[in-house]
Amino acid sequence: MAKANTVEKEHIEAEQGSLLDNYVFMDKTFNALEVGLKTQKNVVLYGPGGHGKSEYSLEYLYEKGISPYVITMGKGMSTDRLFGGLNVKEYEATGKIEYLVENSFMNHEYVIFEEMMDAPDYILEQLKDILSSGQYRNGSQVFNIKTKFIISCTNKTREEFSKNDSLKALMERFPLELNVVWDNYTDVAYNTLLEKRFGVNKVDPIIPFLLQEFTRNGITISPRIALDCYDIYEECGPDSLVFIAEFAKKPSLIAESLAKFQDTIRFKQLGAEIQDIITHMKQNAANKTQEQRVDFVASYKLLHTKAAEVKGMTINDEMAQEHSALKKICTDYIEQFRDRYVSANAKVFDDPVEAPSKKRKSGPVPAGLMDDGSDPNF
Numbered sequence: 616m617a618k619a620n621t622v623e624k625e626h627i628e629a630e631q632g633s634l635l636d637n638y639v640f641m642d643k644t645f646n647a648l649e650v651g652l653k654t655q656k657n658v659v660l661y662g663p664g665g666h667g668k669s670e671y672s673l674e675y676l677y678e679k680g681i682s683p684y685v686i687t688m689g690k691g692m693s694t695d696r697l698f699g700g701l702n703v704k705e706y707e708a709t710g711k712i713e714y715l716v717e718n719s720f721m722n723h724e725y726v727i728f729e730e731m732m733d734a735p736d737y738i739l740e741q742l743k744d745i746l747s748s749g750q751y752r753n754g755s756q757v758f759n760i761k762t763k764f765i766i767s768c769t770n771k772t773r774e775e776f777s778k779n780d781s782l783k784a785l786m787e788r789f790p791l792e793l794n795v796v797w798d799n800y801t802d803v804a805y806n807t808l809l810e811k812r813f814g815v816n817k818v819d820p821i822i823p824f825l826l827q828e829f830t831r832n833g834i835t836i837s838p839r840i841a842l843d844c845y846d847i848y849e850e851c852g853p854d855s856l857v858f859i860a861e862f863a864k865k866p867s868l869i870a871e872s873l874a875k876f877q878d879t880i881r882f883k884q885l886g887a888e889i890q891d892i893i894t895h896m897k898q899n900a901a902n903k904t905q906e907q908r909v910d911f912v913a914s915y916k917l918l919h920t921k922a923a924e925v926k927g928m929t930i931n932d933e934m935a936q937e938h939s940a941l942k943k944i945c946t947d948y949i950e951q952f953r954d955r956y957v958s959a960n961a962k963v964f965d966d967p968v969e970a971p972s973k974k975r976k977s978g979p980v981p982a983g984l985m986d987d988g989s990d991p992n993f
Contacts, residue, residue, distance in 0.1 A: 634671070634678055639808045639838065640797045641671055647793040648675050648766070657746075657765040658791035661772055665837025666795045668768040672727055676766075683766075684723035688734040697738055698751070713756045721751055721760040731767045732776040743785035765789070797838070800830040808838055809845050821876050822848055825856070828872040834864055875931055882934060885925055886941055892918050893948050900955060908959040915956040918949060 635641055644660065651658040660668040676683045686696075695701045699719030705711055720726045731739075745751050746765075751758040767789060769776075777783040797804055805823035810816070822845050826836045836844070840861055847855050856862055856869050896914045899907045922945035930938040 634674060637811050638667055638671060639804055639811070641667065641795075643793060644668075644671055644795055645675065647791060648672065651766070651791050652679065652764055655763045656791050657767070657789040658793070659767045659769065659773065659786075659789045660793055660795050661769050662795040663835070663837060664770055665839030666797070667838060668795045669727065669729055672766045672768060676725055676727075681725045683725040683727050684720050685727045685729065686720060687729040688738070689730040690733055690735065692734040692738050694738065694741065697741065698753075711754070713753065716751055716756075716758045720765075721745065721758060721762060724761050724763045726762055726765045728765060728767045730769055732769045732771040736778075736782065739785055740781045743781060743788065746785070746788040800827065800835055802827040805836075805841055808841060812842055813845065813849075818845070819848070820880075821853075821873065824876045824879070825869065825872045828875065829862065829865070829868060832865060832868055834861055836861055878928065878930065879934065882925075882928060882930060882938070882941075885921055885928075886937075889918065889921050889925070889941065889945060892921065893944075896948075896952055900952070902955060902959045902962070905962070908962050911952075911959045912956060915949075915952055915959075918945065918952075921945070922949060 634645060647658055647660070650656070660672065662668065673683070673685070688697075695714060697719065698714035698716055699722075700715045702713040702715050705713045716722060720728075731742075734742075745760060746762075749760055751760060772794075773786055773792060777786055802820070802823040805826045806818055806820065809818040809823065822841075826841050826844065829836050840859070844856070844859055844862075847859065853869075853873065857866055862869055892914055896911060896918070899911045899914070902908045902911055922942070925938070925941055925945060928938065
């Protein structure tokens with residue numbers, strides 16, 4: 616029994632992995648559909664558009680070897696569409712209104728309703744009666760429905776939909792639900808999505824950063840729009856981004872974000888460069904040879920230059936803490952290495968082999984530094 620459970624678990628994990636290959640943050644959706652399918656309890660997947668509710672539901676059922684009946688409902692839904700179409704032949708022969716229910720969702724075990732909650736109330740009340748009784752009844756026409764499991768994909772919440780007791784009763788036929796949204800909308804999340812579509816390490820980081828900035832400014836970019844955005848950017852360049860509808864809500868943010876991105880990239884580069892300089896100076900701190908002393912003096916000057924650049928940067932609020940931390944690191948190590956710099960600098964210029972024409976007690980002070988190696992501007 617334990618072995619059978621292990622095999623089943625491994626199968627489910629493999630199945631989930633293949634279904635998540637093209638999606639981000641869909642593990643909860645997979646689990647909700649697993650519960651619904653196993654228990655044959657209908658499920659509502661709701662939330663903002665563009666998050667893959669319908670596509671994922673379809674792929675999930677296909678992965679199970681199921682070809683579901685899919686119907687888009689919405690405001691234009693009519694009785695004859697819901698019930699499979701009017702039996703015109705019967706109507707012309709007898710005047711009776713009957714429907715071709717064999718062509719409807721009722722003749723299928725697995726069903727996906729698109730935008731079910733946008734359908735007219737009278738349609739939904741008829742649907743409620745059918746799901747409650749398990750039968751379609753229209754005069755002498757009776758049909759026992761075959762439907763076992765329904766997935767309803769919608770942008771509306773249960774509360775927004777349940778306007779009256781009849782609609783609340785319909786919702787009782789959908790005991791499971793999940794809000795399909797991302798856990799977060801950071802550049803990391805967007806980059807993960809884009810890499811799944813365009814390839815690992817093949818995504819220009821400027822687009823995930825831009826998408827993140829719009830979300831931080833109150834305009835959440837859906838996964839679908841994010842993919843479209845990258846397609847457009849790849850084909851037509853950054854100037855084309857102003858034509859993306861979501862970006863047009865705040866066009867100035869595009870230029871601001873692009874500039875911010877460049878500053879962020881340079882800040883990260885500076886951080887790495889400064890860390891390399893400090894590591895290198897620690898290794899040469901003994902200053903036992905003339906070569907080490909020359910190298911140490913050059914590194915100290917370079918650290919001052921990088922520190923001044925860090926100090927002069929305009930950094931966004933999100934990186935203010937990191938900016939302060941990097942400035943402190945520069946200040947601390949400049950102070951820590953100052954005495955060694957002064958000593959090494961003096962020996963470099965006093966060495967008769969290294970610089971015979973420049974013998975003197977102490978060498979020249981680098982631009983911007985005081986005699987003691989300090990920088991009055993930092």
